[in-house]
Amino acid sequence: MSVCRTLSSTMPRPRSLTPEDLAAAALAVIDRAGLADLSMRAVAQELGMGTMSLYRYVPDKTGLEALVVDHVLSTVDTRPPAADWPDQVTALVHRVRDAIAAHPNAVPLTMTHRHRSPALLRWSEAVLEVLAQAGFRGERRVVALRALLGYLIGAVQLEHLGPLSGPGTAAMAAQSEFPLLAETATAGLGVPDGFRRGLDVVLRGLDGS
Structure with a gap:
């Protein structure tokens, strides 16, 4: 040998x-x-x-x-619950938010790599199935998905990179030159569950679109 x-x-x-x-x-x-x-x-x-x-x-x-x-997103359950479509979408959106929130340092990557993630594409397909069953067709469905993605990605990044309780909001609340901005920022410091309430606004807009 x-x-x-x-x-x-x-x-x-x-x-x-x-x-x-x-x-x-x-x-x-x-x-x-x-x-x-x-x-x-x-x-x-x-x-x-x-x-x-x-x-x-x-x-x-x-x-x-x-x-x-x-x-990060591979553990997200894409099966919607048995509920009306707004509650189904709400559940799907919150699942992605929770998965991302577990790794806050990776939050910026969700924006730059959203098209490269099979997990996020599966989630998008699940949301589209809910919207299709709710009667969303053509351009209305396109706008609905983009609005939901835009809100989800933007709101999650704001939560972790510029939270309402953070120094940026406090600085805006102290502005005297922009009174409405200061008033709004001051009110925003105590808003409970801002993510859910913002999502509700998006869903109401889609329901009437």
């Missing part, structure tokens, strides 16, 4: 990684250190491998980000 054959039979085989492995490692980096620290090198270190070896599985950092978004 040759030396080469002996070595090949005793050396461990290279680790085989799944997309879930990569996404979990990248998400661990984001949760611990923030989105700015996400890199191919950081994820490779998280996995205990060389950076160049990571390129066997994912082409670049953008690919990692897309995997993270899909990983």
Whole structure:
């Protein structure tokens, strides 16, 4: 038996990684250190491998980000409850919000990678099925889905990047040059469940569209 054959039979085989492995490692980096620290090198270190070896599985950092978004949303239940369509949509929207809220450092990725996430596409299909059964057709259904996506993504980002209880709202509340803005910001500091109430406004508008 040759030396080469002996070595090949005793050396461990290279680790085989799944997309879930990569996404979990990248998400661990984001949760611990923030989105700015996400890199191919950081994820490779998280996995205990060389950076160049990571390129066997994912082409670049953008690919990692897309995997993270899909990983975060993969647990979202896309089965609507037995209810009227506004309550069905409300449940579906809140499930995505809750999944994203569990990893606030990854919130910005939901905007930039929403079209690359099969999980979010499945969710969108579920919402469209609810809207179709409620009688939404053609352009009305297009507008409804875009309005719901726009509200969901925008409101979640505001909740985590510029919350009503945050310094931005407090600064606006202190404005004397813009009295209506100051009054509104002051009132906003104590608004309970602003996400649900804003979604109700969107749904009422869609119901009358």
